[in-house]
Amino acid sequence: MQVLGGNRKASLSSRASRILFGILGLVLLAVPYVGVSSYVVRMFTLTLMYISLGLSLNLLSGLAGQVSLGHAAFYGIGAYTSALLSLRLGLPFMLTCLAGGIMASLLGLLLCFPAMKLQGTYFTFVTLGFGEIVRLIILNWAKLTRGPMGLPGIPQPVILGIRIASDGAYYYLILVIAVIIYAVVSNISNSATGRALVAIREDTLVAEAMGVNVFKYKMIAFGLSTFFAGIVGAYFAHYISFIDPSNFTFDESSLILSLVVLGGMGNLKGTILAACFLIAVPEVMRGLLAYRMLIYGLILVLAMMIRPQGLLGSQKRMQVS
Amino acid sequence: MLLQQIVNGLTIGTMYSLCAVGYSMVFGILEFVNFAHGSIYTVGAFITLTLVSSGRIGFGVSFLLSMIATGLLGVAIDRFAYYPIRSKRAPKMNLLIGSIGMSIFLQNLAMLIWGSQTRNYPEVLRLGSTRLLGVTISHYQVVIFLLTAFLIVALQTFIKKTKTGKAMRATAQNVDATKLMGVNVNLIVQIVFFIGSALACVAGTLVGMYYQAADPWMGFMPGLKAFTAAVLGGIGVFEGAMVGGLIIGIVETLAAAYIHAGYRDGIAFAVLIIVLLVRPTGLWGKALSRKV
Numbered sequence: 001m002q003v004l005g006g007n008r009k010a011s012l013s014s015r016a017s018r019i020l021f022g023i024l025g026l027v028l029l030a031v032p033y034v035g036v037s038s039y040v041v042r043m044f045t046l047t048l049m050y051i052s053l054g055l056s057l058n059l060l061s062g063l064a065g066q067v068s069l070g071h072a073a074f075y076g077i078g079a080y081t082s083a084l085l086s087l088r089l090g091l092p093f094m095l096t097c098l099a100g101g102i103m104a105s106l107l108g109l110l111l112c113f114p115a116m117k118l119q120g121t122y123f124t125f126v127t128l129g130f131g132e133i134v135r136l137i138i139l140n141w142a143k144l145t146r147g148p149m150g151l152p153g154i155p156q157p158v159i160l161g162i163r164i165a166s167d168g169a170y171y172y173l174i175l176v177i178a179v180i181i182y183a184v185v186s187n188i189s190n191s192a193t194g195r196a197l198v199a200i201r202e203d204t205l206v207a208e209a210m211g212v213n214v215f216k217y218k219m220i221a222f223g224l225s226t227f228f229a230g231i232v233g234a235y236f237a238h239y240i241s242f243i244d245p246s247n248f249t250f251d252e253s254s255l256i257l258s259l260v261v262l263g264g265m266g267n268l269k270g271t272i273l274a275a276c277f278l279i280a281v282p283e284v285m286r287g288l289l290a291y292r293m294l295i296y297g298l299i300l301v302l303a304m305m306i307r308p309q310g311l312l313g314s315q316k317r318m319q320v321s
Numbered sequence: 322m323l324l325q326q327i328v329n330g331l332t333i334g335t336m337y338s339l340c341a342v343g344y345s346m347v348f349g350i351l352e353f354v355n356f357a358h359g360s361i362y363t364v365g366a367f368i369t370l371t372l373v374s375s376g377r378i379g380f381g382v383s384f385l386l387s388m389i390a391t392g393l394l395g396v397a398i399d400r401f402a403y404y405p406i407r408s409k410r411a412p413k414m415n416l417l418i419g420s421i422g423m424s425i426f427l428q429n430l431a432m433l434i435w436g437s438q439t440r441n442y443p444e445v446l447r448l449g450s451t452r453l454l455g456v457t458i459s460h461y462q463v464v465i466f467l468l469t470a471f472l473i474v475a476l477q478t479f480i481k482k483t484k485t486g487k488a489m490r491a492t493a494q495n496v497d498a499t500k501l502m503g504v505n506v507n508l509i510v511q512i513v514f515f516i517g518s519a520l521a522c523v524a525g526t527l528v529g530m531y532y533q534a535a536d537p538w539m540g541f542m543p544g545l546k547a548f549t550a551a552v553l554g555g556i557g558v559f560e561g562a563m564v565g566g567l568i569i570g571i572v573e574t575l576a577a578a579y580i581h582a583g584y585r586d587g588i589a590f591a592v593l594i595i596v597l598l599v600r601p602t603g604l605w606g607k608a609l610s611r612k613v
Contacts, residue, residue: 067414114598120413121354122597125552128545129590140583250545254421261418294429300422301402308411 028175032168041167045239047279048174049232052181054259054271056228059185061257062266063194064221065201066115067124070131071256074104074226076248078233080138080145083154083243093157093164093238100234101227107134108226112218119204131253139245150244157238170239177235181228186268188224197221198266262303264310273311324456326578327571332462332531334570335469339524340547341554341562342476343517349493349557350513353413356420357398358521359544360427363537365391365522366529367435373443380445384526388519395518396511398423404507424544432537439536442529465527472523473563476516480559489513493557546573546589553596555603565604568592 032041053075061067078100085096114126138145145151157164157173164173188194196217199207208214237243259278263270281299285292303311340362347355368390372383406419448460480486491499492509500506521540528543529535550569554561569589577585596603 067417114594118597118601121348121352121417122552122601124417125354125548126594126597129549129593132545132590133587136584136587140581254418258418258421261414265412265414290433291429293425294433297422297424297426297429301406301419301426304411304415304419304422305402305405305409308406308409308415 032171038167041171043280043283045167045171045174047275048171048178049236049239050256050259050279051272051275052174052178052232053229053256054263054275055178055181055185055268056225056232057256058260058263058266058268058271059188059197059228060221060225062260062264062271063185063189063201064197064218065265066218066221067120067257068111068127069124069250069253069257070111070127070129070134071229072248072250072252073131073134074108074229075233075236075252075256076134076138076245077104077107078230079237079243079247080151080233081230082234083151083237084144086155086238087151087153093155093234094159097157097231097234097238100237101230104230104233105223105227108222108229109219111226112215112222115218115222116215128250128253131248131250135245135248138248145245148244148246150242151237152242154237154241154243156241164238174235174239177231181231182268182272184224184228189266189268193217193220201266258300262300262310264312267310267312270310270312277311323575324454326574328456328458328462330571330574331567332465332570333528333574334567335465336524336528336531336566337543337547337550337569338563338566339469339472339520340543341550341566342473342559343520344548345551345554345556345559345562346489346493346513346517348551350489350496350510351403351407351416353416354420354548355403355517356417356544357423357427358517358547359540359542360424360431361391361395361398361518361540362521362525362543363431363535363540364394364427364525365518366525366535366539367431367440369522369526370440370442370529370535371435373445384523387526388522391522392515392519395514395521399511399514404510428537428541435535435537437537439534442533442535444533445530461531465531468523468527472520476520477559485509485512542586546586549589549593552593552603555605558603558605561603561605 028044031044053071057068057071060071080100081103082093082096082100085091085099086093091099111127111130115123118126139147141147159173162169164170188197196207196212197220199210199212200214200217204214236247255278259271259274262278263272263274278296278299282292282296285295288295340358343358344355347353347358365387369383369387372378372387373380378386402419402423403416406415409415446461446464448464450457450459452458480489488499488504488509489512491502491504492506496506499509524543524547525535525540528539546569547566550565551562552565553568554563554565556562569592572592573585573588576588
């Protein structure tokens with residue numbers, strides 16, 4: 001009986017959340033049409049970008065437990081690849097965007113090798129170092145990237161003959177990207193692959209003993225996660241139309257990781273909530289411009305104190321160390 | 322030329338060593354990377370700067386007061402930020418994010434208090450330089466070497482000879498067993514934070530004087546590199562942190578001189594990645610066997 005009751009409760013809450021998601025979807029679709037200023041639309045665009053980045057890192061760090069402090073590197077590689085291909089070769093956006101994703105993913109797969117040997121903090125530090133090295137290469141390879149001067153005049157994307165030019169159009173494009181990433185990551189987390197990744201996160205040795213091909217699943221996690229980061233990077237480059245190495249620093253990586261941890265490791269809705277929170281809060285506090293980052297730092301510390309499992313994380317997943 | 326670069330590299334390396342000791346001690350006990358360590362270094366440099374330029378007290382006293390103040394800041398950070406997170410038995414990742422938050426907080430606090438412009442560091446010690454074997458060694462560099470050597474020997478003696486030092490070593494080995502032996506582990510952690518932060522203050526002050534400049538972001542890169550040094554030497558191993566810092570300082574200076582100056586900040590990370598792949602425990606670290 002108890003089991004049945006539990007099930008009914010679960011299905012009720014899942015129906016409620018489905019309705020909630022439906023309403024949320026409608027609201028998101030209507031955003032550019034309800035007469036809000038273009039500033040608000042841009043805010044939504046930015047938030048969706050960070051949601052996408054957070055979701056992509058959640059696959060790697062939340063589900064597979066490979067905590068990375070170098071995600072901005074892949075985001076940057078995607079941005080630069082796409083920008084350079086369209087600036088130098090004039091290739092269409094669909095192609096350059098895909099190339100950005102693939103390029104990021106190829107470099108992301110490189111990280112599989114340290115990930116097989118190292119664990120915990122050591123691995124995290126390798127990703128941090130990797131991120132810094134990528135940033136320095138972008139900064140110093142002036143012949144290709146124009147170094148600190150950055151790449152101006154990145155063209156607007158044209159998709160299936162439609163030019164993406166207005167704030168609304170950019171908004172819909174990132175909405176589509178975010179929804180695709182959400183769908184893929186959420187499907188994976190509910191599949192056998194997702195369970196294998198969680199097993200690797202909880203105890204790699206046990207997972208291996210149970211017959212999980214650790215290398216293969218880490219490849220999947222790294223490849224997909226960095227691919228998505230690259231795609232978002234490509235979008236960013238064409239949205240903002242000017243990129244330089246200062247867009248892809250350690251601060252960016254730590255912000256993306258904060259979204260995952262603050263939302264609750266492995267919890268996709270939590271990441272979305274955390275992104276809304278962390279992107280919106282500094283914007284709302286614009287009046288307190290000088291204190292903005294001060295408060296942001298404080299919020300991170302307090303959040304870790306008050307809700308160690310993250311906004312939507314479940315208690316039972318906590319480690320007993 | 323080569324020798325000169327090595328001397329310069331050693332100078333900056335000793336600073337990394339001083340910071341690395343702080344990282345290493347904290348990591349040895351709590352197994353987490355205190356990202357705020359670099360910001361503590363910045364705050365330490367600024368506190369000394371403020372005390373010295375107030376003109377009321379001499380440099381020596383200012384330096385000592387600044388070390389104590391920065392040490393207490395480290396203790397306060399542990400008590401009010403890390404301890405509450407730790408006591409919830411949350412995943413280690415929370416402490417990492419918390420310390421990144423703390424680092425952002427301190428950086429911006431320093432910016433609010435001391436401004437975002439680069440501040441000139443007063444030239445407190447007017448010293449000349451000596452030429453030896455074709456190498457110019459400024460007397461200030463000699464002061465850095467001697468002071469660092471003194472601090473390291475003092476700390477080493479403290480850890481090896483005193484009862485508190487013994488408790489520190491025991492805590493690093495096994496926190497729970499040490500608790501059972503009646504050691505106040507939280508007090509030990511606070512002592513470790515005090516020492517580490519005071520050493521970071523020394524490094525920050527000396528670097529500020531060496532380059533004659535200080536800004537709110539001065540501690541970020543040295544902080545990361547010092548952690549790299551600690552890992553390189555074998556985290557939790559005192560000698561490892563020292564030697565790791567020197568190696569990073571020399572390699573990075575040589576690379577900047579002979580390969581490409583633009584990659585100076587990346588060299589430490591490249592070294593770290595290579596070392597971790599070849600020898601995951603660092604140069605001095607003991608191999609850990611995993612119990613199943």
